[in-house]
Amino acid sequence: MSPIAAAVAQGVGVVAGALLVKNLLDAEAKKPMAGGFPRCPRCNGAGRTECLCTRWSDKDYGCRSCGGSGRMRCNSCGGSGTGRPIPAQVRAGRGQ
Incomplete structure (x- = not known):
């Protein structure tokens, strides 16, 4: 895998992880x-x-x-x- 493709894949992984954490925290705040x-x-x-x-x-x-x-x-x-x-x-x- 080229260094550029690895950097893009890593960036996409970081963004996906951040969105997952944000969704979990939002769902926890809305729980009764x-x-x-x-x-x-x-x-x-x-x-x-x-x-x-x-x-x-x-x-x-x-x-x-x-x-x-x-x-x-x-x-x-x-x-x-x-x-x-x-x-x-x-x-x-x-x-x-």
Whole structure:
């Protein structure tokens, strides 16, 4: 095999390997967490987001919501990290 053909084959192999790894990582990120519920889109499953006090401070953030950590409970998932639907009771009234 000529050196040029070997270099092309090696380059194609590297690109194919990179695409395979990218597809595996993308598929892993889309998998639901334990319990069958998908990750929260706002916090990406962490359950915590950046606290509001970090937006107006000058590197000395800390408030009751975050306890000085700069990260507060996610408002979308309530800190669970899942996109689990909130149970709601719907009562049908009698027609008059």
